[in-house]
Amino acid sequence: VSLIIQRKLALLGPLSDEEKRAVETAAGRVRRVGPHENLVREGTRPTECNLILEGFACRYKILSKGTRQILSFQIAGDFCDIQSYVLQRLDHSIGTLTPCKVALFPHPLIKELTERYPAIGRALWRETLIDAAIYREWMASIGRRSAYQRIAHVLCELSTRLRAVGLARDDGSFRVPITQAELGDALGLSTVHVNRVLRRLRLEQLITFSAGTLIIHDTEGLAAAGDFDPVYLQITEQRAH
Amino acid sequence: VSLIIQRKLALLGPLSDEEKRAVETAAGRVRRVGPHENLVREGTRPTECNLILEGFACRYKILSKGTRQILSFQIAGDFCDIQSYVLQRLDHSIGTLTPCKVALFPHPLIKELTERYPAIGRALWRETLIDAAIYREWMASIGRRSAYQRIAHVLCELSTRLRAVGLARDDGSFRVPITQAELGDALGLSTVHVNRVLRRLRLEQLITFSAGTLIIHDTEGLAAAGDFDPVYLQITEQRAH
DNA sequence: CGCCATATTGATCGGGGTCAACGGCTGTGG
DNA sequence: CCACAGCCGTTGACCCCGATCAATATGGCG
Numbered sequence: 001v002s003l004i005i006q007r008k009l010a011l012l013g014p015l016s017d018e019e020k021r022a023v024e025t026a027a028g029r030v031r032r033v034g035p036h037e038n039l040v041r042e043g044t045r046p047t048e049c050n051l052i053l054e055g056f057a058c059r060y061k062i063l064s065k066g067t068r069q070i071l072s073f074q075i076a077g078d079f080c081d082i083q084s085y086v087l088q089r090l091d092h093s094i095g096t097l098t099p100c101k102v103a104l105f106p107h108p109l110i111k112e113l114t115e116r117y118p119a120i121g122r123a124l125w126r127e128t129l130i131d132a133a134i135y136r137e138w139m140a141s142i143g144r145r146s147a148y149q150r151i152a153h154v155l156c157e158l159s160t161r162l163r164a165v166g167l168a169r170d171d172g173s174f175r176v177p178i179t180q181a182e183l184g185d186a187l188g189l190s191t192v193h194v195n196r197v198l199r200r201l202r203l204e205q206l207i208t209f210s211a212g213t214l215i216i217h218d219t220e221g222l223a224a225a226g227d228f229d230p231v232y233l234q235i236t237e238q239r240a241h
Numbered sequence: 242v243s244l245i246i247q248r249k250l251a252l253l254g255p256l257s258d259e260e261k262r263a264v265e266t267a268a269g270r271v272r273r274v275g276p277h278e279n280l281v282r283e284g285t286r287p288t289e290c291n292l293i294l295e296g297f298a299c300r301y302k303i304l305s306k307g308t309r310q311i312l313s314f315q316i317a318g319d320f321c322d323i324q325s326y327v328l329q330r331l332d333h334s335i336g337t338l339t340p341c342k343v344a345l346f347p348h349p350l351i352k353e354l355t356e357r358y359p360a361i362g363r364a365l366w367r368e369t370l371i372d373a374a375i376y377r378e379w380m381a382s383i384g385r386r387s388a389y390q391r392i393a394h395v396l397c398e399l400s401t402r403l404r405a406v407g408l409a410r411d412d413g414s415f416r417v418p419i420t421q422a423e424l425g426d427a428l429g430l431s432t433v434h435v436n437r438v439l440r441r442l443r444l445e446q447l448i449t450f451s452a453g454t455l456i457i458h459d460t461e462g463l464a465a466a467g468d469f470d471p472v473y474l475q476i477t478e479q480r481a482h
Numbered sequence: 483c484g485c486c487a488t489a490t491t492g493a494t495c496g497g498g499g500t501c502a503a504c505g506g507c508t509g510t511g512g
Numbered sequence: 513c514c515a516c517a518g519c520c521g522t523t524g525a526c527c528c529c530g531a532t533c534a535a536t537a538t539g540g541c542g
Binding site for chain 2 (some may be wrong): 059061063064065067068070071074083084086087088089091108114115118121122125128130131132133135136137138139140141143144145187188227231232234
């Protein structure tokens with residue numbers, strides 16, 4: 001539990017030991033949620049924020065036609081709805097893809113934390129800005145990249161993010177329990193076409209992706225295929241202020 | 242000058258008079274920039290942030306093929322690169338569409354402001370979260386809405402945002418100096434197709450859009466055509482904390 | 483063992499891209 | 513004052529990527 005939190009805090013910025021302890025202490029109860037349930041629902045006004053400890057979730061909107069757009073994938077370590085602390089009404093839902101374990105942070109505690117420790121407020125702000133950077137990259141993908149590039153790109157992104165929180169397996173494979181339909185809803189593609197592109201990526205020896213396991217055989221080849229450059233994820237660099 | 246800042250501060254959240262004055266005082270020099278120039282460039286590390294006082298600008302990325310994705314339109318009152326204060330390296334550029342007047346806020350002053358007045362930090366955070374909400378809505382548009390819906394949607398969004406900062410004209414028209422090519426780059430469409438859809442919207446008596454002037458003849462009709470619901474812009478409601 | 487979600491493949495279709503040409507407006511320089 | 517250039521808007525013709533429809537595996541799980 002605290003291992004994930006610690007890893008994520010290290011990614012978010014330079015916090016002192018006291019600040020890190022304060023964040024851990026603020027975590028309220030832990031909730032277990034089944035697969036394909038909502039963590040939060042569009043239109044509601046939550047009073048606490050969810051930090052994902054285990055499992056996969058996604059942000060999504062349902063449009064008027066009934067189609068779904070997945071807006072982001074959320075993995076362990078993601079403070080997936082921290083924006084509900086600042087904005088009053090959610091404009092989208094967050095649903096689990098797999099069973100999840102989440103830690104709940106009541107808004108009043110977050111308020112205390114951020115006012116007592118500006119560095120924590122800054123770290124949380126930073127997390128939401130990285131989310132925004134990912135949105136921008138997805139916009140570029142959905143708007144201007146081909147289906148082949150989009151899928152290669154998102155797989156690169158997921159592997160990079162999973163590695164950053166220590167979720168790569170020893171053999172270099174990843175657990176990526178995302179169905180082809182979900183990939184399609186994330187990338188603006190149909191399930192059928194996702195399937196065809198995955199087949200092509202497999203035939204080109206770039207990846208193996210089945211049964212929720214992703215193996216990238218050729219990292220550079222996949223990055224080239226997806227026009228992927230990880231700088232937007234802001235993982236390596238830290239800003240000392 | 243300060244009129245725009247005041248309007249925008251009022252939208253961002255409940256700030257005291259002292260806090261508002263502090264923000265105004267923090268504005269450094271004012272810069273005038275010609276059309277089609279960069280305010281900030283991808284990959285750089287700015288040391289000050291731009292608040293747009295007049296004119297239109299846009300965030301964009303140039304992809305490997307040389308195509309452009311416009312990520313957002315920025316109008317008067319937008320703190321268009323506040324994220325450069327928190328994240329070290331820009332993942333995209335911001336360019337002007339028209340001549341612009343911008344006020345510059347040095348990062349150290351922003352740091353002082355946000356640490357002395359938590360409400361200001363919160364207001365800036367709020368601004369970046371609203372940006373993110375717009376990104377999410379655009380993702381849904383580009384990913385799952387038809388060209389016709391996308392264009393209607395973005396025109397509704399622009400008119401709502403312009404009205405919110407007092408840029409609607411008395412006759413209800415708007416200055417929207419965005420070319421069809423730029424609309425296409427924002428929505429993931431070709432210039433040709435943007436043109437055809439605009440013709441259809443004109444024939445349907447929903448809008449007139451020429452010479453940089455947008456007139457919406459049927460607000461509800463356009464909103465229906467674009468599946469537009471303005472809640473994500475967070476304009477009306479304010480959160481009292 | 484049977485059910486339901488997911489993956490896979492083929493056949494066909496269509497929204498929107500691409501290419502090309504032309505018109506209109508504006509600014510600029512001779 | 514006119515000629516020309518360049519950008520933007522407009523329209524037609526054609527094409528292709530990816531959607532849709534449909535049928536068939538496959539496989540986990542009660």
